[in-house]
Amino acid sequence: MKIGILGGGQLARMLALAGIPLGCEFSIFSPDREACAAPLGRFVCSDYRDEKALMELGASSDVIAFEFENIPVQAVAFLGPHLPVRPGAEALRLAQDRVLEKTLFTELGIPCATFFPVDSLEDLHRAAASTGLPAVLKARRQGYDGRGQTLIRQSDELAGAWQRLGGQPAILESLVDFDREISVIAVRAVSGETAFYPLSENTHHHGILRLAVSQPHDPMQAQAEIYARRLLDRLDYVGVLALELFQAGDHLLANEYAPRVHNSGHWTMEGAATSQFENHLRAIMGLPLGSTALRGVAATMNLIGTVPDKARILGIPNTCLHLYGKACKPGRKLGHVTVCADSMKQLQQILSDLSGLLSSEAVSAVAETGHYQN
Numbered sequence: 001m002k003i004g005i006l007g008g009g010q011l012a013r014m015l016a017l018a019g020i021p022l023g024c025e026f027s028i029f030s031p032d033r034e035a036c037a038a039p040l041g042r043f044v045c046s047d048y049r050d051e052k053a054l055m056e057l058g059a060s061s062d063v064i065a066f067e068f069e070n071i072p073v074q075a076v077a078f079l080g081p082h083l084p085v086r087p088g089a090e091a092l093r094l095a096q097d098r099v100l101e102k103t104l105f106t107e108l109g110i111p112c113a114t115f116f117p118v119d120s121l122e123d124l125h126r127a128a129a130s131t132g133l134p135a136v137l138k139a140r141r142q143g144y145d146g147r148g149q150t151l152i153r154q155s156d157e158l159a160g161a162w163q164r165l166g167g168q169p170a171i172l173e174s175l176v177d178f179d180r181e182i183s184v185i186a187v188r189a190v191s192g193e194t195a196f197y198p199l200s201e202n203t204h205h206h207g208i209l210r211l212a213v214s215q216p217h218d219p220m221q222a223q224a225e226i227y228a229r230r231l232l233d234r235l236d237y238v239g240v241l242a243l244e245l246f247q248a249g250d251h252l253l254a255n256e257y258a259p260r261v262h263n264s265g266h267w268t269m270e271g272a273a274t275s276q277f278e279n280h281l282r283a284i285m286g287l288p289l290g291s292t293a294l295r296g297v298a299a300t301m302n303l304i305g306t307v308p309d310k311a312r313i314l315g316i317p318n319t320c321l322h323l324y325g326k327a328c329k330p331g332r333k334l335g336h337v338t339v340c341a342d343s344m345k346q347l348q349q350i351l352s353d354l355s356g357l358l359s360s361e362a363v364s365a366v367a368e369t370g371h372y373q374n
């Protein structure tokens, strides 16, 4: 089957790496000449608004996928009448706008932080009076890896925070005092069949995911699945979806969903019977889903900004290295290491050995939660 992917980053690259053994052929569509997925298929280097290039992609594909939620929704809507685009434009449209996304959560009875749309400094003052402070001001659109977000602790910080956003539409959210961050990676087939991976427990540093750990029998698994299923069914979703959640006490609050494979699910590459990438492809191709069972316990440690010596990483038992072929740049996700183990004790030992190889900035991150606490 021929698969066209909008977006050419590491998620497209790992989708292609999972699809080649299934006999898939890929076209990678990206405006970025340096797209790291380009070597994995036929590369179309073009702007997302170029209808001629999009038509060509459609003509040479059986199904279209996307790997990033900030792809212009118009590109997906343009292709939709010509061939299956999975998941569809609606899942993308709602995920692109934090106000629409949180409104959807609320409609589906999925709890989330109190939020208000903010279009002016006056709105921001009114919103802060309702949420109370501290609160988080985020750009409504285009954010990722914690970009475009400011923690506001006191009311004299409101004007500066608003100014930093440059007047773009925003959302103010109450700051969730969470115990931990988790995500559930879900997958839904064309038939409506649904499967869930064991939860990932996620640690961020400066807004970027550093570490995701999965172990069986998480006490919040059932509740997370209930919420994710509501989204999947409402969106008549096909493919992998990740729902990011905060746990506070024994309650879950949704943070955001990603209509795609997700960084917190990279451990599934070696740690699950079927990886999230293969299951996304199986779903969008109309094939049966594979088992989401976890093998022992597993983790993903991201390599951000720099890559430590390969031989030293691979010298640690039970590690698998995935480099994305991207140029080094501070704050950039360059690769990850998957770790699989028989017990949490063994996993923690390996993670601690790995941390020893990372830069001091990355090491301090391993034990932290939430970038606003720094």
Ligand code: ATP
Pocket (backbone or CB within 6 Å): 113, 136, 143, 144, 145, 146, 147, 173, 174, 175, 176, 177, 181, 204, 207, 244, 255, 256, 369, 370, 371
């Ligand atoms: P991603 O790369 O996951 O798409 P993003 O830029 O869309 O990131 P969020 O996921 O909204 O941003 O926020 C990044 C991180 O900031 C969260 O994982 C969490 O640690 C923290 N955070 C965001 N919103 C809140 C909140 N309302 N209360 C507490 N912490 C928050």
Ligand code: MG
Pocket (backbone or CB within 6 Å): 143, 144, 145, 256
């Ligand atoms: Mg996001």
Ligand code: MG
Pocket (backbone or CB within 6 Å): 244, 255, 256
């Ligand atoms: Mg997030």
